[in-house]
Amino acid sequence: MDKKTAVYICTGCGIGDALNVEQLLEEGTEEFTIDVSKDHPCLCGVEGVEVIKKDIADEGINTVIIGACSYRVNYDVFNFGPDVIVERVNLREQVAWVMPPEDENTQELAEDNLRMGCSKAKDTQLPEPFKAEEEYSKDVLVVGGGIAGMTAALETAKAGYKAILVEKEDKLGGFLGKMKQSVTMPYKELADTGAAEMIAAVEAEEKIKVYTSSTVEKISGGPGIFSVDIKNNGNAVNERAGAVVQATGWVPYDANKLDHLGYGKFKDVITNVEMEEMAAAGKITRPSDGSPVKNVLFIQCAGSRDPEHLPYCSSVCCLVSMKQATYVKEQDPEAVNYVLYKDVRTVGQAEDFYRKAQQDGNIFIRGAATEVGEAGGKLFVEADDELLGENVKIEDLDLVVLAVGMVPASKPAVTPRIKAPADAENADEEGMIEVLPDSGFFANSALNLAYRQGPELPTLKYGFPDSHFICFPYETRRTGIYSAGCVKRPMETAKALDDAAGAAMKAVQCSELTAVGKAVHPRSGDMTYPEFNMNRCTQCKRCTEECPFGAINEDEKANPLPNPTRCRRCGVCMGACPERIISFKNYSVGMIGNMIKSVNVPEEDEEKPRVICLICENDALPALDMAGIKRMKWSPYVRFVQMRCLGSMNLVWIADSLSRGIDGILLMGCRHGDDYQCHFVKGSELANTRLSKVSETLDRLALESERVKFVEVGITDYEKIPKIIDDFMETIEEVGPNPYKGW
């Protein structure tokens, strides 16, 4: 594409008062071919936009550089269609609003920002959306036929798409189908589970194809082009799907590990699941002799919220025990139920059912069981009653019910082991090592993905598929595969319904976006994708290893084999590749390198240090904008370079900057680790790991390690930004100017 470039500077919002615009247009664009350059007192207003549109129409402008507000605002106003490249240069939040007006340093900052924008615009190409060779499917594969899976299939059908529902048992229903009754919205009374109706609805829906007694043997391809091998009663079937919902549910925590609560020792100590099955089968009796129950005690958090067993709260068992206490009272109004609890956690409106359970006269005792025993054919429980401050004994019990928690079906009972890499430290004698939950090789078989990074979804530490409660509750670390229901986190029926509907909508979105070559969350709509210049690939495998979404497989010749429809466009592969052969149409190693090179580095005697801040656009950059909106102040010597994800940071930028005389590099990215906030899960962590290798570069250049610093910035951390910058500037002052200046 032949570029015709125009630069527009807005002088509104205080920009015109802070800067010498004429000089800015001259100095900032000097090294570039600019066809039109103008300023306007209110560029985002109707007249301002008209000026630009007119130039596009009359002058054939196809590349527009706008020096005005942050790219995060007015993006709709400055959108001139798919054929015009728009590059935004921040002169407001990062310059006019935070720097002293009419100051030399402020002016230089604005000029550098404009230079960087011009450089980026020069290198940017219009995206050409990816189109797979195969035909796209928009069907949704749902794995698991319980309440969440059935709901996901029904919602998909309601939205007008086809669903393929695969259930391993011989009938649909999951645990919902095994329950006597359920407590759900509005949480006033017990209600029918609705399982039968739901199963009937699924079976009657012609848009849903149901496979019972079936398992998914293999899923290959990617979003839009998944090829699914199903084993249906021993027969092999192939289906194609655009996206997948994994709703494989949960299993109860293994009560055999709770012998301190009498499980396995006394027949009349049972789990809540066994209680439910007994109630559903008819009558609640003592398993030991079939005699009626008069006194029942429920032990809450049996194994839950206990670091030795299940460290988390399953959020449903409190409600379940109240439901089962209601069964007992319905069967015999004179029966007495005791509920021994740590905290009652009936979340949200479910509190109403707690009130009902109290109204029914059930006795709630706050405390922990210290002993479960038997005397005279009846059970007794001793407990530390927290409210009385005494150890109490509840005798004459017919039944003790352990409220055990939910374990995701994805969590293996025994952690799998694989052959350890040569340099692994904790390998056993046979050279084997435990698989981390963080890996695609950890979870129980459900999807059998033909992905180089493992057959299943990587999970969080407790075995739930990795997702982010706040930022991306449905997304997993495999694009186009969404988790729903209790496999994702413990939840009761009302929540599972919502959750499954959400996941189904995500799946539909994914097929639609993929079909037109667009990315899904968090870069939804992005039409660029990583392109590999394979000639120079050394087969080092870093891209395949580091891609957080398993998008890159390996071909027969051991070359990386990108699957663009699986790609989230984070750029982590681009940052990882030592050969720098991975690039996007509007984002590449060379492009960012050129931007950094366009920054003017003053001579040492001018005593004006220069710092490059590589800043993640997801959280850190919005925080910086916020600091700007709040008119906070910081050093004028920092130049911010926007990253898709800090994980796309390539070390060569650091080396190049330092060898050009840049005094320091500051990296701002999301929090990583267990409570990560990285929108691409592993990006900021990988950037941090990569940084450990930067010391080599620094040593080679004989530079101080303090010149490069990584800081975690959350979206709410805007108040800390000035201090982070000023502290770093202080460090740079202490270590002194970079000796490579002027080389």
Next chain:
Amino acid sequence: MENKMGYNASFAEEVFRNVDSGDEIKMCMNCGVCAASCPLREHMDYPPRQIFSLIRAGKREEVLGSQSIMLCTSCYTCVVKCPRSIPVMDVMHGLAHYALKKGYTPRIEAARFGKEFWNQVYRRGRVDERDLAQRAYFAGGFWEGVKKILEFADVGIKLVLHRRMKLIPEKKIKGISTLRKMLDKAEMLDKGRSVQ
């Protein structure tokens, strides 16, 4: 671990059924707000929340013999604050009443005070703070009275300065006979109430 206290639901049932407002305590979730807000909590052997826990645990003696249930001054704070809208005050009075019927004697001062309070209202239609305190103090004998008066002299002087207590005796209200009729009726109703 001998003498472990046993839970036993029968006392709870007894309270739910027989005590005025007794079944309200089913809804108590033991948050402790009532206890924290009660101005008399320091003087109580068991604050309201704990009374309710004791009922559930079946501690009949402790509950019916407790001073707390007699001490409630009807200030209403707990009722206003209870997140479960339990009329804690009514329950306390219900329990006190039930305890008296069952032959539990309340703490001596509280009972004297209550009796004197009633007498004054009956006589004058209002409470004479000075006279009430004096009578209550001296009810245990002359020396005890003097001791009490000295103990509370400070408070007394402040009350007078703030015109919360008058030194000259309070007068009868107008229409005292109508009030007396009402009080007589109330007493009659109370006695006639079915109590086990």
